[in-house]
Amino acid sequence: xxxxxxxxxxxxxxxxxxxxxxxxxxxxxxxxxxxxxxxxxxxxxxxxxxxxxxxxxxxxxxxxxxxxxxxxxxxxxxxxxxxxxxxxxxxxxxxxxxxxxxxxxxxxxxxxxxxxxxxxxxxxxxxxxxxxxxxxxxxxxxxxxxxxxxxxxxxxxxxxxxxxxxxxxxxxxxxxxxxxxxxxxxxxxxxxxxxxxxxxxxxxxxxxxxxxxxxxxxxxxxxxxxxxxxxxxxxxxxxxxxxxxxxxxxxxxxxxxxxxxxxxxxxxxxxxxxxxxxxxxxxxxxxxxxxxxxxxxxxxxxxxxxxxxxxxxxxxxxxxxxxxxxxxxxxxxxxxxxxxxxxxxxxxxxxxxxxxxxxxxxxxxxxxxxxxxxxxxxxxxxxxxxxxxxxxxxxxxxxxxxxxxxx
Numbered sequence: 001x002x003x004x005x006x007x008x009x010x011x012x013x014x015x016x017x018x019x020x021x022x023x024x025x026x027x028x029x030x031x032x033x034x035x036x037x038x039x040x041x042x043x044x045x046x047x048x049x050x051x052x053x054x055x056x057x058x059x060x061x062x063x064x065x066x067x068x069x070x071x072x073x074x075x076x077x078x079x080x081x082x083x084x085x086x087x088x089x090x091x092x093x094x095x096x097x098x099x100x101x102x103x104x105x106x107x108x109x110x111x112x113x114x115x116x117x118x119x120x121x122x123x124x125x126x127x128x129x130x131x132x133x134x135x136x137x138x139x140x141x142x143x144x145x146x147x148x149x150x151x152x153x154x155x156x157x158x159x160x161x162x163x164x165x166x167x168x169x170x171x172x173x174x175x176x177x178x179x180x181x182x183x184x185x186x187x188x189x190x191x192x193x194x195x196x197x198x199x200x201x202x203x204x205x206x207x208x209x210x211x212x213x214x215x216x217x218x219x220x221x222x223x224x225x226x227x228x229x230x231x232x233x234x235x236x237x238x239x240x241x242x243x244x245x246x247x248x249x250x251x252x253x254x255x256x257x258x259x260x261x262x263x264x265x266x267x268x269x270x271x272x273x274x275x276x277x278x279x280x281x282x283x284x285x286x287x288x289x290x291x292x293x294x295x296x297x298x299x300x301x302x303x304x305x306x307x308x309x310x311x312x313x314x315x316x317x318x319x320x321x322x323x324x325x326x327x328x329x330x331x332x333x334x335x336x337x338x339x340x341x342x343x344x345x346x347x348x349x350x351x352x353x354x355x356x357x358x359x360x361x362x363x364x365x366x367x368x369x370x371x372x373x374x375x376x377x378x379x380x381x382x383x384x385x386x387x388x389x390x391x392x393x394x395x396x397x398x399x400x401x402x403x404x405x406x407x
Contacts, residue, residue, distance in 0.1 A: 029379035036372025043366030047358035052347035065309045067325070072310065072318045106177035113184045118161065120191050120199055126160035128200045133157060164203070168210045172217050179214045186221040194233055201236040209243035211250070220246060223257045230264045231272055238273050245280055252293045256283065259297055266304050268312030275316040282323050299326050 121129070135153045136143050143151040158164045165184070174180050187206050191199050209224060210217040223246075224239060231238045242260065246253030260276060267275040279300070287296040303322045310318045 026380055026383055029376045029383065032379070033373050033376030036369045036376060039365050039369030039372065043362045043369055047355060047362055052344065052351055065306045072314050072321050104177070110177040110181040113181045117184050117188050120188070121161050125200055129158070129161050129164055130156060131158040164207055168207050172210055172213050174214050182218060183210065183214065186218055190221070190225050190228070193228065194236065198236050202239060205236065205239040205243040209246050211247055220254065223254055226261050227257060230261060235273060238276055241276055241280060255293055259293070263300060263304070266307050267315050271312050271316055275319060278316045278320045282320065286323055286327070299323060302326065
């Protein structure tokens with residue numbers, strides 16, 4: 001009974017449906033799969049990341065050299081003249097090292113190099129190379145009040161050149177004799193340029209700026225070596241100033257020394273240490289912030305064309321007065337620059353957020369594309385299965401009819 005009902009349903013509805021209809025349904029499935037492939041490919045392509053344009057900074061507000069002179073020169077000096085001067089231009093002792101029975105070539109070479117450094121520092125300078133600190137067993141306030149020896153004790157940290165060098169090796173992890181030799185060689189190259197009585201200050205500056213690791217220390221020392229031609233060999237204060245600054249400012253130290261090396265020759269040779277002191281003091285007063293050194297370089301470059309307008313003795317003072325005058329004249333510009341930078345950072349953040357949103361949209365499109373491909377293939381397979389089944393049924397039906405007619 002059920003078989004007859006199915007046969008009537010096939011004859012009345014399914015077999016009467018046009019073959020074109022089934023082809024249209026299959027075509028729709030194919031198109032869906034193709035659309036899914038296209039969406040998948042489009043979703044795989046990474047979204048375009050937009051980079052916002054940064055607004056140009058407003059121009060610098062300039063001012064005349066006469067305006068600066070009013071803040072630098074005494075009233076009786078109305079004229080200045082350009083003045084320039086010409087730039088002015090090793091007994092073996094025991095070494096404190098780990099002794100081993102069999103000395104390697106690297107150790108022998110290191111010891112020979114270290115002996116060369118020791119020759120530059122006679123034994124009489126050990127006292128100057130001995131460093132320490134005061135220890136207050138009951139607190140400094142007791143010493144300040146009683147001023148008695150039992151309330152203060154001198155602790156020796158470094159005793160002579162050997163201790164000084166070994167403390168450097170320990171702080172920068174110089175363990176191999178090859179690394180130690182490289183450090184000592186860099187010291188010798190600088191120390192031997194100076195007179196004997198100046199060498200203690202020189203080696204202290206070099207060891208002060210031996211920071212980080214061996215590679216960083218060698219870079220630091222090379223920077224100091226490049227500074228020497230711009231100063232005098234008779235006064236080593238500049239090496240101490242640069243070394244202390246570099247150690248205290250690990251982020252800006254090397255860049256600052258490069259800046260000094262590129263700038264200091266614009267000042268009269270006799271007053272370059274004073275100019276260096278002004279540059280360091282101004283860094284702490286105005287530029288000791290993130291990105292501040294670049295600003296100091298920019299502002300200083302605005303001043304350099306004016307240097308020759310001042311007598312050598314007034315050049316450093318003029319530089320010190322220039323910085324506050326520049327910021328006073330360019331207050332509005334600095335505010336505009338901060339606003340531009342703030343807007344640009346916001347635009348960059350928005351662009352990044354938009355890029356992330358587009359990436360999420362692309363991911364969803366890829367997923368939808370996969371769904372369409374799957375749905376299209378399932379539809380095509382399902383319809384093909386139905387059509388095959390119906391075709392078989394139709395063929396069987398025709399055979400049955402033929403058999404009935406023959407009987």
